[in-house]
Amino acid sequence: MLYRPVFISASFLLVFAVIGSGLVAFTFDSTEERIAENQRRALLKSLNQLVPSDRYDNDIFSDTLLVHDPELLGTDETVSVYRARKDGWPVAAVLAPVAPEGYNGNIRLLVAINLDGTLAGVRVVQHRETPGLGDGIETDRSDWILGFNGKSLSNPAKKGWRVKRDGGQFDQFTGATITPRAVVKAVHKALLYFKLRRQRLFERAPEAATDS
Amino acid sequence: MNSLPNIIRDGLWTNNVGLVQVLGICPLLAVTGTFVNGLGLGLATLITLVASNVTISMIRKLVRPEVRIPVFVLVIASIVTIIELSMSAWFYELYKVLGIFIPLIVTNCSIIGRAEAFASKNTVGRSFVDGFSMGLGFLLVLVTLGTMREIIGHGTLFSQAHLMFGEAARSMTIHFVDSYHGFLLAVLPPGAFIGLGLLIAMKNVIDKRKEVRTEVIPAPATPTVQAAN
Numbered sequence: 001m002l003y004r005p006v007f008i009s010a011s012f013l014l015v016f017a018v019i020g021s022g023l024v025a026f027t028f029d030s031t032e033e034r035i036a037e038n039q040r041r042a043l044l045k046s047l048n049q050l051v052p053s054d055r056y057d058n059d060i061f062s063d064t065l066l067v068h069d070p071e072l073l074g075t076d077e078t079v080s081v082y083r084a085r086k087d088g089w090p091v092a093a094v095l096a097p098v099a100p101e102g103y104n105g106n107i108r109l110l111v112a113i114n115l116d117g118t119l120a121g122v123r124v125v126q127h128r129e130t131p132g133l134g135d136g137i138e139t140d141r142s143d144w145i146l147g148f149n150g151k152s153l154s155n156p157a158k159k160g161w162r163v164k165r166d167g168g169q170f171d172q173f174t175g176a177t178i179t180p181r182a183v184v185k186a187v188h189k190a191l192l193y194f195k196l197r198r199q200r201l202f203e204r205a206p207e208a209a210t211d212s
Numbered sequence: 213m214n215s216l217p218n219i220i221r222d223g224l225w226t227n228n229v230g231l232v233q234v235l236g237i238c239p240l241l242a243v244t245g246t247f248v249n250g251l252g253l254g255l256a257t258l259i260t261l262v263a264s265n266v267t268i269s270m271i272r273k274l275v276r277p278e279v280r281i282p283v284f285v286l287v288i289a290s291i292v293t294i295i296e297l298s299m300s301a302w303f304y305e306l307y308k309v310l311g312i313f314i315p316l317i318v319t320n321c322s323i324i325g326r327a328e329a330f331a332s333k334n335t336v337g338r339s340f341v342d343g344f345s346m347g348l349g350f351l352l353v354l355v356t357l358g359t360m361r362e363i364i365g366h367g368t369l370f371s372q373a374h375l376m377f378g379e380a381a382r383s384m385t386i387h388f389v390d391s392y393h394g395f396l397l398a399v400l401p402p403g404a405f406i407g408l409g410l411l412i413a414m415k416n417v418i419d420k421r422k423e424v425r426t427e428v429i430p431a432p433a434t435p436t437v438q439a440a441n
Contacts, residue, residue, distance in 0.1 A: 020286045
């Protein structure tokens with residue numbers, strides 16, 4: 001008889017676990033689509049800030065490529081490349097590299113590069129930098145990141161691709177050098193990657209490869 | 213048995229979660245950088261507290277005492293996950309800001325504290341009132357601290373209000389000083405600690421004053437009320 005209460009308690013707990021998970025599963029199921037749509041819309045919004053929608057006419061979402069280059073793209077994961085084309089001609093590629101040397105770890109970026117190798121723009125997608133110091137990389141906080149627009153590997157030359165404290169061309173923030181340094185480095189590397197792989201980046205992927 | 217006005221007073225002031233119990237200060241200190249963040253997390257905590265108090269009060273006679281804590285945790289975790297998913301579906305922008313702190317509500321001891329100390333011993337109605345007042349008390353602390361830190365740290369108020377109230381609220385932002393460079397201490401975690409400390413001190417001062425007043429002059433209260441009428 002000693003085991004009876006234990007058994008009852010355990011079954012009670014089990015019932016609760018099942019009900020709880022059931023409710024969570026139900027909510028997940030009914031919100032999943034909406035959440036995916038939100039993420040899609042947020043991504044499209046940032047893509048369109050970089051490559052305005054009148055510059056391309058393809059479905060930029062499905063025209064993607066997955067690439068892998070831990071050295072130049074800053075992450076061991078595969079990185080998505082969104083390709084903008086107009087009338088079938090390549091216009092720009094948007095890479096999603098990572099700046100691994102942020103003050104608090106990874107800074108996820110979107111780097112849009114025009115076909116001629118100039119930057120159409122850079123945006124921060126996700127970061128954990130110090131509020132008030134490092135978060136100047138967000139467009140909501142400062143215009144700093146817009147300073148990349150129009151830059152390329154030759155403008156400035158290699159030496160200029162640093163923050164001013166390191167002898168380069170890009171401003172740092174008061175009290176925060178590490179964050180902008182990490183971003184400048186990652187953008188520069190993304191440009192190098194683009195230069196090396198430009199041909200391949202705009203290749204029309206076989207249908208099967210697009211959704212892999 | 214506590215009367216309803218007493219339960220409300222307890223939650224909002226006498227036994228305030230943030231200022232007296234000093235529970236759940238991890239999210240409290242972490243997100244109160246701005247008014248809007250404080251309000252967002254405050255509302256999420258309020259909803260969780262009400263929902264968990266009501267649920268736990270409903271099942272209070274079924275739960276065997278030896279498994280009550282795991283059951284409470286299960287209930288709270290389910291509620292928080294549901295809130296997190298709903299928020300990500302309907303307030304995506306705000307969710308991106310508060311994202312990592314929403315799951316932390318599970319670990320907010322004030323919620324399991326109320327479940328154990330109140331909801332497991334009281335009726336559904338009273339637990340609802342308790343959850344609501346406790347949550348509102350916590351929300352008010354979050355909002356006050358957020359307001360203080362935003363004004364001092366950024367020189368603004370209601371910045372990023374559009375995350376909660378839609379695009380129309382974008383213009384709600386008030387700038388107090390032009391080209392304010394910000395006061396870092398207020399923005400960083402130490403500012404949160406100092407701010408919370410000041411709030412607690414302020415509450416204690418107010419309580420002391422009230423005590424003194426009721427002790428020294430209990431008599432003239434009646435005539436003034438009559439005069440006002």
